[in-house]
Amino acid sequence: MDTFRHAETDTSPERPQATPWETYRASVLPQWQSLLDSSPSERQMQEFLELHPCFLPGATDNIGPGGHHGPSFSAVIRQPPLKGLGPTRVPDFMWVRLDTGAIRPICIEIESPRKSWFNKGSRTPTAELTQAVDQLTEWKVWFSSPENQLIFAKTYAPDYTYRPVEPQFVLVYGRDSEFRATTSSHDNPAYMRQKRDHMPRSREYYFTYDQLTAEREAGNYATVTCEVDKWRLDSLPPTFTTGSTMMDLAEIIADPSAVLSRTELMSEERRAYIVDRWKYWRQVALSKHEYFIAVGRE
Incomplete structure (x- = not known):
């Protein structure tokens, strides 16, 4: 048969x-800028990005080797639990991009736009930045376990468990104003920007909120949450097809x-x-x- x-x-x-992408973009960009200019909390940023995941790094091929097949579930995963050996880790967001060679999770930590990268006068990272970077280190340790990689693949890419897991790590933190001559409190903001750009370690990518923008290629992606025994849909964009x-x-x-x-x-x-x-x-x-x-x- x-x-x-x-x-x-x-x-x-x-x-x-x-809804055409141009219509959506014209509506959401002013909302984004207005939110940033209101000195928002991390919680407010989380809520906005859950509704508009097209702003998140990694939605397209702009992080790591990319993934020609797009993200798992055509969605970003909100606060995904990384369960396995050792303590459970929970990134703020995660894309699970796929290609013919690997499963490529992109774990994203967002912090408040209010936070400073460096201490005034000393050129040293703030305690808040050090803590945020340590979060990425904790995720790296978690993914270094082969057992955890297998658990991860079964949970977030069940059709591709035979592929290696090659994670990337993203930090979104602070504002560009800290590094502009007209608004910075640092004596040499150009130097501090250069220092910031040299900070990411292997498989790490750092952004200020001003570096994020709505990506047309991500206009079809949803936001989902992995609950104990089921998945929950959190948002769909008006451009969804x-x-x-x-x-x-x-x-x-x-x-x-x-x-x-x-x-x-x-x-x-x-x-x-x-x-x-x-x-x-x-x-x-x-x-x-x-x-x-x-x-x-x-």
Whole structure:
């Protein structure tokens, strides 16, 4: 018996369309700048980035070797527990990028934009920066265990457990104003910027919040949380489009309706359309049959 079936994409121009990237970007960039200018807390930054993961480093191939297949579940994972040998570690965010050679987790630590990198006058890192960098070291130690790598792969990339795990580590901290001549409290801000740029160690990447921007390539990515016995969907962008690329997300999330009801810049017709197509692609993902995927998006 032929077990192959055809999965049909919806290419009808009459279907409710996703919000254009330019519309979303024009809305979210002023919100981002306004938030930064309000001297926000780390909690406020966490909440914003959960809603708009396209700002997070690693959403595209800008961290490490990259991943041609995109992130696991087409989503960033919010506060993912790294459980295994030793204490459980919990990054603020994590992408799990995939390519033909490896599983590449990108663990992200965010700190408050209010925090300074260096002590005034002494040119030494602040205690807060030292503590943040130590967090990355703790993650490196965790990933150095082969047992932990296997547990990680089974949890976050179950279809690719045969591939090596090659993590990258990101710190988002402070503002660029600390390193500008007109706003810095340092005697030689250009030198301090140079020192900052030389601080990252192997597989580490440091950013100020001013270096982050909305990436078009990440306009289709969700935010999810790995709970004790299930996954939870936290956000979907208004630019989200359905199709075969969302099957791994639809496989772990049964119904996006509650999240869609909170998504701004999305019409009711578009919300209903996504729910309908979600059911279809979830059925394909969970089916025991092999599918030919027709060319097209939704």
